[in-house]
Amino acid sequence: MMNDAEFSLPRTNAGPWQHRPFHRQYLMTQASRLFDFFEAASINPKGGFFELDDKGQPIRPDNAVRQIHVTTRMIHCAVIGSLIGRPGAGEIVDHGMRYLWEKHRDQKHGGYVWSLDDEGHVDGAKQAYGHAFVLLAASSAKLVGHPLADRVIDDITEVLTARFWDEKAGAVREEFANDWGQISTYRGQNSNMHLTEALMAAYEATGQQDYLKKATRIADRIIHRNAMQLDYRVAEHFHEDWTLDKDYLGSEMFRPSGTTPGHALEWSRLLFQLFVLGRKEHSWMTEGARGLFRQAIELGWDKTRGGFFYTLDWNNQPIMREKLWWPVAEAIGAAAFIGAYDHEDYYQFWYRRFWDFAENHLIDHERGGWHSELAEDLTPGARLFVGKPDLYHALQACLIPLYPATGSLTHGIIEADHGGGR
Numbered sequence: 001m002m003n004d005a006e007f008s009l010p011r012t013n014a015g016p017w018q019h020r021p022f023h024r025q026y027l028m029t030q031a032s033r034l035f036d037f038f039e040a041a042s043i044n045p046k047g048g049f050f051e052l053d054d055k056g057q058p059i060r061p062d063n064a065v066r067q068i069h070v071t072t073r074m075i076h077c078a079v080i081g082s083l084i085g086r087p088g089a090g091e092i093v094d095h096g097m098r099y100l101w102e103k104h105r106d107q108k109h110g111g112y113v114w115s116l117d118d119e120g121h122v123d124g125a126k127q128a129y130g131h132a133f134v135l136l137a138a139s140s141a142k143l144v145g146h147p148l149a150d151r152v153i154d155d156i157t158e159v160l161t162a163r164f165w166d167e168k169a170g171a172v173r174e175e176f177a178n179d180w181g182q183i184s185t186y187r188g189q190n191s192n193m194h195l196t197e198a199l200m201a202a203y204e205a206t207g208q209q210d211y212l213k214k215a216t217r218i219a220d221r222i223i224h225r226n227a228m229q230l231d232y233r234v235a236e237h238f239h240e241d242w243t244l245d246k247d248y249l250g251s252e253m254f255r256p257s258g259t260t261p262g263h264a265l266e267w268s269r270l271l272f273q274l275f276v277l278g279r280k281e282h283s284w285m286t287e288g289a290r291g292l293f294r295q296a297i298e299l300g301w302d303k304t305r306g307g308f309f310y311t312l313d314w315n316n317q318p319i320m321r322e323k324l325w326w327p328v329a330e331a332i333g334a335a336a337f338i339g340a341y342d343h344e345d346y347y348q349f350w351y352r353r354f355w356d357f358a359e360n361h362l363i364d365h366e367r368g369g370w371h372s373e374l375a376e377d378l379t380p381g382a383r384l385f386v387g388k389p390d391l392y393h394a395l396q397a398c399l400i401p402l403y404p405a406t407g408s409l410t411h412g413i414i415e416a417d418h419g420g421g422r
Contacts, residue, residue, distance in 0.1 A: 009345045016348055017355075018336060018401040030363070031398035035081055037368035038391040039092060042074060046118055048099040049074045053387040054380075055367055067115040068104050071096055072133035073392040079140040080395065083413045090144065097141055097148045100134065109179050111159050124178030128164050128191035129254065131156060132172075136198035139205040143410055153202065160195075169242055170217030185240035186248075188255060189226075192218045193263060196270055197408075200277060204411045216279055219271060223288050227267070232288070232295035233316075234264045246314055253384055258311045258319050261300025262327030265308075268293040269334040269400075272341070277407050290342065293334055297350060300327070305378055306357045321376040322383055325362050328354055329370075329397035340405035351401075358397070370394045 017023040041056050042049045048066035050058035058064060075096035081089030104112045111126040112134050138152035163180060164172040171192050175183045199215035202208070221242070227234045236256060237248035249257055268289040275285040299316045300308045307323030308331070332354045339347030361378050362370045372385040396409055403412030 009349055024402060027398045027402055031395055034391045034395050059387055063118045065115050065117045068112055068130035069133050071100055072137035073390050075137035076140045077391050077395050079144050082144045093141055093146055097146050101148050126176040128172045128174050131160055132191055132195035132198045136201050139201040140410055142205040171221045187238040187242055189222045189236050192222055201408050204407055215274055219274055224284050228288050232291035233259045234267060256311045258313045260311055261296040261308045262330055264292040264296040265327055265330040265334050269337045272338050323374040325370045325372050326393040328358055329393035332397040333400040336401035337405045
């Protein structure tokens with residue numbers, strides 16, 4: 001681990017940026033620009049949402065494929081827009097929720113299909129990753145009173161419980177065929193991490209403790225019993241019995257090999273959030289959150305050029321040296337959330353450094369949005385990602401620092417509206 005003394009702030013400049021009027025204006029301006037880039041251009045008049053290229057134009061507008069995580073993340077982000085008072089966001093929530101319920105939902109076999117297009121071609125696989133985002137979208141939509149929200153929450157909760165949840169393991173199975181036949185015995189942390197996020201959102205939206213209990217069990221499985229025993233490195237891949245699979249090779253986008261510093265950063269915020277939401281008897285959560293945050297920086301941050309290497313091997317050496325946008329976005333959110341409770345200069349130092357990097361290298365000031373991928377030398381690349389996939393990560397990076405660190409971003413916005421602001 002690094003020497004914290006290396007990262008102390010000058011006494012005259014030690015106050016958090018998040019409390020400063022100019023910085024708060026900067027964050028809201030960046031959030032607004034992200035909405036400007038994504039909102040109108042993403043709406044597919046045939047239903048669902050387009051993915052956008054670097055210029056903000058739809059990719060394959062003649063027959064766009066709608067992947068479920070794109071549909072659901074846009075719903076979630078539009079809810080955020082509605083909660084902060086952005087006109088037009090409510091119609092986007094409705095547009096997305098109807099497509100989710102009427103098209104992604106498999107009316108024959110149950111569950112939600114991974115993707116579909118205008119011609120009826122469907123990837124009908126039932127992925128835990130996609131189903132986690134369905135729960136997040138529906139839970140968010142409930143906060144703005146969407147009429148389909150309760151129906152989708154009930155439906156996705158039943159599917160997750162009956163099909164995906166492994167009570168003995170305290171985590172979810174990964175994937176099934178369209179008719180719920182087994183695809184593989186693979187077990188993964190990425191889907192479980194995002195389900196933890198969604199379960200917390202469902203708890204906030206409904207008050208049902210079972211969601212929080214499941215989130216706690218997943219966190220215990222992935223972090224307490226694995227990552228914290230692996231020197232705060234998040235293992236991505238497991239065998240059916242939840243033994244570690246260090247040699248797994250799969251999709252580098254959704255199942256990257258080795259370890260992924262960005263996921264450690266994402267978990268660090270989610271763990272602290274879970275602790276704050278009502279799991280204060282689990283002191284390991286805050287210990288784990290701090291350890292994951294620091295180790296991700298120590299091992300994953302490029303100390304020469306800046307940015308996080310995408311993946312590392314088990315000897316802590318970079319495998320994929322590209323720098324993606326989302327680990328920096330997640331690092332910003334984690335630094336802001338943890339720093340709201342832990343007032344060491346360390347978190348503020350890195351919060352500022354992450355924003356310096358985003359401003360100078362990731363934000364596309366000319367065309368809008370954030371560059372999704374940079375090569376090792378920080379020039380824009382497209383090895384993994386084509387165009388600008390979504391606004392989910394970057395939007396939350398802009399807004400998490402503005403609201404109370406008492407739960408999810410949507411929870412914080414609502415609390416601030418009731419007088420609980422920073």
